[in-house]
Amino acid sequence: AQTVTQSQPEMSVQEAETVTLSCTYDTSENNYYLFWYKQPPSRQMILVIRQEAYKQQNATENRFSVNFQKAAKSFSLKISDSQLGDTAMYFCAFMKHPGNQFYFGTGTSLTVIP
Amino acid sequence: EAQVTQNPRYLITVTGKKLTVTCSQNMNHEYMSWYRQDPGLGLRQIYYSMNVEVTDKGDVPEGYKVSRKEKRNFPLILESPSPNQTSLYFCASSLSYYTYNEQFFGPGTRLTVL
Numbered sequence: 001a002q003t004v005t006q007s008q009p010e011m012s013v014q015e016a017e018t019v020t021l022s023c024t025y026d027t028s029e030n031n032y033y034l035f036w037y038k039q040p041p042s043r044q045m046i047l048v049i050r051q052e053a054y055k056q057q058n059a060t061e062n063r064f065s066v067n068f069q070k071a072a073k074s075f076s077l078k079i080s081d082s083q084l085g086d087t088a089m090y091f092c093a094f095m096k097h098p099g100n101q102f103y104f105g106t107g108t109s110l111t112v113i114p
Numbered sequence: 115e116a117q118v119t120q121n122p123r124y125l126i127t128v129t130g131k132k133l134t135v136t137c138s139q140n141m142n143h144e145y146m147s148w149y150r151q152d153p154g155l156g157l158r159q160i161y162y163s164m165n166v167e168v169t170d171k172g173d174v175p176e177g178y179k180v181s182r183k184e185k186r187n188f189p190l191i192l193e194s195p196s197p198n199q200t201s202l203y204f205c206a207s208s209l210s211y212y213t214y215n216e217q218f219f220g221p222g223t224r225l226t227v228l
Contacts, residue, residue, distance in 0.1 A: 045219035096213045104156035
């Protein structure tokens, strides 16, 4: 079975600063994907960034980047130049391939302080 | 517009009264699934469907039923709801179970069982 652990239930950051959200996972699978999803107060699940396990290069998407450490089974999200609109719950998720079943962490509630 | 829709968005019901939450996608996706989100637990998969007439249990299937008679629809049925099924429910879809494709989430259904 796969497990995803987010050890930071809540975090805050000053606007324009950088924040890193932690995620670790446990799996015996070789083929998988890792994701960060954002859930604003509207509750919509929004894909922030995706990482293929077979790729060594860390994924980046504008102000969002990840630090993927496959051997350590760690997958942290860095948000640069934090904006008020980044305030949301952030979920780390694992998906084995094939299969398309997500395993989610318990979430980190991020507040950006003006 | 490509989307996953869920109805109703909010529902308050009483213990034992059968209900159905509908999910529909307009992207011709083969794979559909249901998740429930609870505080401190993240999202957990209830059931999934790889294609029409093919469904299987996820991690928390007890108390739920599903059917997949048409490709676009994947209703979630609670035949005798109980208060522990009070939760936020998400339907999701992607192109195929066998290949990686982005998973699209519906807007969520907030269910309260009294």
